[in-house]
Each structure stands twice: as C-alpha cells, then as structure tokens.
Amino acid sequence: MHIEVVANIGEARSDEFLHKTVIVVDVLRATSTIITALMNGCKAIVPVETVLKAKELFREGDLLGGERFCKKIPGFDFGNSPLEYTEAAVQGKRIILTTTNGTRGIQKAMKADHVLAGALLNSKACARAAVDFKRDTVILCAGTQDVFSLEDGLCAGLILEELSILLGDKNMAFNDFGMAMRGCYLQSKDTLFETILASSNGKKMNKSGFQADLVLCAKANTTDQVPILERDQMVLMHH
Numbered sequence: 004m005h006i007e008v009v010a011n012i013g014e015a016r017s018d019e020f021l022h023k024t025v026i027v028v029d030v031l032r033a034t035s036t037i038i039t040a041l042m043n044g045c046k047a048i049v050p051v052e053t054v055l056k057a058k059e060l061f062r063e064g065d066l067l068g069g070e071r072f073c074k075k076i077p078g079f080d081f082g083n084s085p086l087e088y089t090e091a092a093v094q095g096k097r098i099i100l101t102t103t104n105g106t107r108g109i110q111k112a113m114k115a116d117h118v119l120a121g122a123l124l125n126s127k128a129c130a131r132a133a134v135d136f137k138r139d140t141v142i143l144c145a146g147t148q149d150v151f152s153l154e155d156g157l158c159a160g161l162i163l164e165e166l167s168i169l170l171g172d173k174n175m176a177f178n179d180f181g182m183a184m185r186g187c188y189l190q191s192k193d194t195l196f197e198t199i200l201a202s203s204n205g206k207k208m209n210k211s212g213f214q215a216d217l218v219l220c221a222k223a224n225t226t227d228q229v230p231i232l233e234r235d236q237m238v239l240m241h242h
C-alpha cells in the first residue's frame with residue numbers, strides 16, 4: 004500500500020484523491036468532534052465549508068455546529084468543542100457542521116473512493132479501515148489555514164505506526180513527510196498531551212479556555228469507531 008501524508012489542506016490537490024482512501028485528520032478539533040458526536044448517537048454530520056451553506060442545508064430538526072476564530076458561530080447550537088456534543092444534545096439528530104479547517108478538508112477529499120475522519124482517538128481503527136479498503140491511502144492533515152499543525156502530524160505518524168503493525172513495513176511505502184511524521188510521533192508518543200499543549204494550536208486552545216478539549220483530543224486509540232462519508236454525510240462505519 005502506498006501512503007501519502009499531506010501537510011495541510013492548501014497542499015492537497017483533489018484530483019490526486021481519485022480511487023484512493025483519504026483519512027482527513029483535524030485533531031484540534033473538527034475530526035475529534037465528529038467522532039465524539041457520532042459516538043454519542045448523532046445520526047449524521049454534514050460537513051460544509053461556509054456558514055451560508057450550513058444555513059441553506061438546515062432543515063427542521065437539524066442542529067447547527069461550528070466555529071470561526073475558535074468561537075461558536077452566532078445563532079448556532081454548538082461550537083467546535085467535542086464536549087458540547089453530548090448524548091443528551093445530539094441523540095438521533097443530524098448536525099450541519101462548519102469549521103475553519105476540518106470540514107474544508109473533508110470537502111476537498113470528496114473525489115476519493117472512501118473519506119474517513121481520523122483523529123488520535125481512532126487512529127488504529129482508521130488504519131484497519133484503510134487496510135480493509137485495499138486502496139492507496141492519503142492522510143490529509145487539515146492544518147490551520149493552510150499551515151501545518153503539529154497535532155495533525157502526530158496523528159498521521161500514529162496512523163502510519165498502526166498501518167505498519169497491520170501490514171508490515173515491507174508492504175507499505177510512504178512519502179518523506181510521512182517518514183518525518185512517524186519519527187515525530189515515536190519521539191512524542193509518551194508525552195502526547197504535553198507536546199500538543201506546547202504546539203501553537205495547543206497554546207491557542209489553552210489560552211481560549213479549552214483545556215478539557217486538549218485532554219480529550221490528545222488521547223490515542225480510545226475508540227474503534229470510524230466516521231465515513233456517505234452521500235455527503237459523515238456516519239459511523241459498520242463493522
């Protein structure tokens with residue numbers, strides 16, 4: 004299997020995703036939030052790029068989620084904190100979600116055969132799903148406004164580690180950036196929280212009062228659930 008790790012959305016060319024599996028990674032916080040909301044019983048998440056599009060798609064009974072500048076969008080039900088998406092709040096609901104980076108990354112990956120939402124929380128499960136799909140795979144690190152974000156790179160490194168456990172190194176090839184991210188993950192694997200806290204987004208989240216989000220999002224392999232895009236909506240993959 005060939006695996007390409009892309010550093011940020013700006014570097015991604017959507018035509019390259021044809022016939023592939025793309026794992027979109029936005030650890031802080033969009034994909035961690037999508038995983039959490041779906042695990043808490045939300046029916047589906049519709050990822051969109053703009054606030055206008057989110058409002059257009061909204062139907063009675065839906066909920067609106069997302070952020071701009073890390074803050075909840077005025078009139079929306081939730082911001083982008085996974086902790087807001089509790090079972091009581093999201094059970095059985097469809098959520099239209101727009102965030103600065105993560106939902107844009109999912110939109111950009113639409114031409115792929117399979118689009119998964121990956122985070123530290125479900126890295127092992129994403130690796131397993133990618134192996135099952137038997138396609139070359141892109142790990143698309145969302146980054147922040149077209150700049151690389153360390154937390155996404157660490158997650159890419161963990162997914163590569165999990166892939167190597169499943170496939171064996173001789174059955175996988177990856178690009179130089181992937182090689183660097185694998186090394187980066189291995190160096191930080193016992194201090195993921197501290198490393199993410201020291202990163203630029205970690206510092207920004209901490210300063211904005213989202214410490215609990217950092218604790219949640221920095222945990223590795225806490226779930227075997229994988230969100231997958233089906234008819235423009237993210238739903239949980241069936242096992």
Ligand SMILES: O=C(O)[C@H](CS(=O)(=O)O)OP(=O)(O)O
Binds near residue numbers: 033070072074145
């Ligand atoms: O709310 C978040 O976690 C970020 C906000 S920001 O762009 O880093 O300010 O959005 P996301 O799309 O989850 O990266």
Ligand SMILES: [Mg+2]
Binds near residue numbers: 030145
């Ligand atoms: Mg982010």
